[in-house]
Amino acid sequence: xxxxxxxxxxxxxxxxxxxxxxxxxxxGHNSLFWYRQTMMRGLELLIYFNNNVPIDDSxxxxxxxxxxxxxxxxxxxxxxxxxxxxxxxxxxxxxxxGGSNTEAFFGQxxxxxxx
Amino acid sequence: AQxxxxxxxxxxxxxxxxxxxxxxxxxGATPYLFWYVQSPGQGLQLLLKYFSxxxxxxxxxxxxxxxxxxxxxxxxxxxxxHWSDAAEYFCAVASSGSARQLTFGSGTQLTVLP
Numbered sequence: 001x002x003x004x005x006x007x008x009x010x011x012x013x014x015x016x017x018x019x020x021x022x023x024x025x026x027x028g029h030n031s032l033f034w035y036r037q038t039m040m041r042g043l044e045l046l047i048y049f050n051n052n053v054p055i056d057d058s059x060x061x062x063x064x065x066x067x068x069x070x071x072x073x074x075x076x077x078x079x080x081x082x083x084x085x086x087x088x089x090x091x092x093x094x095x096x097x098g099g100s101n102t103e104a105f106f107g108q109x110x111x112x113x114x115x
Numbered sequence: 116a117q118x119x120x121x122x123x124x125x126x127x128x129x130x131x132x133x134x135x136x137x138x139x140x141x142x143g144a145t146p147y148l149f150w151y152v153q154s155p156g157q158g159l160q161l162l163l164k165y166f167s168x169x170x171x172x173x174x175x176x177x178x179x180x181x182x183x184x185x186x187x188x189x190x191x192x193x194x195x196x197h198w199s200d201a202a203e204y205f206c207a208v209a210s211s212g213s214a215r216q217l218t219f220g221s222g223t224q225l226t227v228l229p
Binding site: 004033042043045048056091093103104105106107108109 | 149151156157158159160161164205216217218219220221222
């Protein structure tokens with residue numbers, strides 16, 4: 001398996017523009033997580049899905065952020081409109097809940113810069 | 116709510132020296148514990164994990180960690196550090212319930228001197 005695949009790896013956008021980050025989880029995994037990493041706040045869980053259903057979105061900073069998982073092999077994180085303080089590295093991770101191994105596998109991240 | 120504390124923001128060791136990175140957690144029941152490593156510009160790679168059983172767990176790259184319930188700790192160790200171990204290390208805890216989402220510590224940056 002190729003692991004968790006995120007695109008794009010880097011994104012530079014202007015303030016006010018819409019940004020869409022994409023994630024393809026590992027095939028067969030039933031849980032997907034979106035994290036944001038910044039120097040100030042470290043790694044924060046934004047939202048996670050189980051069987052394509054959002055379970056906990058309490059980490060989503062505000063209404064400008066939205067996430068979807070239309071099927072088991074694809075998820076998006078959208079920011080509209082984007083602001084400079086959204087600049088961060090966004091990680092997607094997937095895991096297989098229900099088994100004894102609960103480790104999360106991470107993608108390489110999307111580095112977002114909002115200017 | 117679960118939480119993780121990594122008290123050392125930055126540690127510097129010489130190549131060949133031993134290493135111990137500290138991690139303390141807060142969780143009401145038996146936690147699932149993890150150590151991840153992040154190299155610059157990369158994602159997080161799992162080093163090792165503890166779910167149950169033997170409290171001393173072995174991981175990849177020669178790392179090990181010991182779960183001490185009485186101290187709420189899960190410290191990471193390596194007997195002899197290599198220059199390639201320079202990276203940021205994250206301790207994480209997951210609930211033993213159905214949620215299983217990870218809560219990360221703030222990370223420890225490791226510098227290895229030649």
